[in-house]
Amino acid sequence: MAWHQLSVVTDEHTAPELSDFFSELGAVSVTYSDAEDEPVYEPAIDQTQIWSNTRVTALFELDADPDVVQTLVVNQFIGSPLRLWLTEVIQDQAWERAWMEHFHPMQFAGKLWVCPSGQEVDEPDQVCMTLDPGLAFGTGTHPTTALCLEWLAGHDLHNKVMIDYGCGSGILAVAALLLGADHAHGVDIDPQALTATQYNAEKNRVLDRISYYLPEQFSLAGADIVVANILAKPLIELASTISALVKPGGYLILSGILNEQAQSVADAYRAWGLQVAEPVSQEDWCRLDAWKPA
Structure with a gap:
């Protein structure tokens, strides 16, 4: 099956209305992308990122006429910036499998x-987690996730209870269980993340040792290890909540932090009685290792 793909560059004020109008015209999907080189590392929670120059891309069934769609858009948005129109016919494919061609052990x-x-690895003294791209963020390819996996794999997790705060795909919770943790608790604001966590736990045969919750459903305190791989702003805002989850003598691993944000995040957790080590960096990102005195 083939599709018409139609895209145009506009500003951040027009993009949302243009997206809605494409949908009204029958688009089966509409996406945003950065039209220039304007990295934005930390949008607000629950906010869809729109750049100052945003390419809005709409996918239509093949019986649609892209010339007619473009004319209707131009007439609807007179006076609004619309430039660099692109139209092409794209062939359908298994997008998830295509992405996985670039995802290796x-x-x-x-x-x-x-x-x-x-592509599972079966070698002595090695632990293998099976994970495919899916509903929620987290495959280990991003430095923030990789930094957390390095910490988990480098420590003895046997007889430990772990909390994965902002669990995404559940990759960190599942990894902890495969590495010997007794039980893991996944918490996320996105119900799809909990679905992905359940799926990946079942796929790796650890479903009986994991629990998962929306934040308002979660009340456990006193875990041996708490990992929060989210972003600096929510980490700071949630410092009191996350700190309270760590039992005396327990560890707190914080990630999703840009190098220049490390000091402000560390200060927020020191204010709640935690000891925080120097950042561990990978590319532009870092991990903060902290612990609560016994």
Whole structure:
């Protein structure tokens, strides 16, 4: 099956209305992308990122006429910036499998492997987690996730209870269980993340040792290890909540932090009685390792 793909560059004020109008005209999907080189590392929670120059791309069934769609858009948005129109016919494909061609087994701390289905590693003294791209963020390819996996794989997790705060795909919780943790608790604001966590736990045969919750459903305190791989702003806002989850003598691993944000995040957690080590960096990102005195 083939599709018409129609896209145009506009500003951040027009993009949302243009997206809605494309949908009214029958678009089966509409996406945003950066039309220039304007990296934005930390949008607000629950906010869809729109750049000052945003390419809005709409996908239509093949019986649609892209020339007619473009004319209707131009007439609807007179006076609004609309430039660099692009139209092409694209062939349907298994997008998830196509992405997985670029997703290969990755090793962390010389011990933990994260592998797509069909590429599992079976070697002595190695732990292998099977993980495919899915509903929620987290495959180990991003530095923030990789930094957390390195910590987990480098520590003895046996007889430990772990909380994965902002669990996404559940990759960190599942990894902890495969590495020997007794039980893991996944918490996320996105119900799809909880669905992905359940799926990945079942795929790796650890579903009986994991629980998952929306934040308002979660009340456990006193875990041996708490990992929060989110972003600096919510980490600071949630410092009191997350700190309270760590039992005396327990560890707190914070990630999703740009190098220049490390000091402000560390200060927020020191204010709640935690000891925080120097940042561990990978590319532009860093991890903060903290612990609560016994």
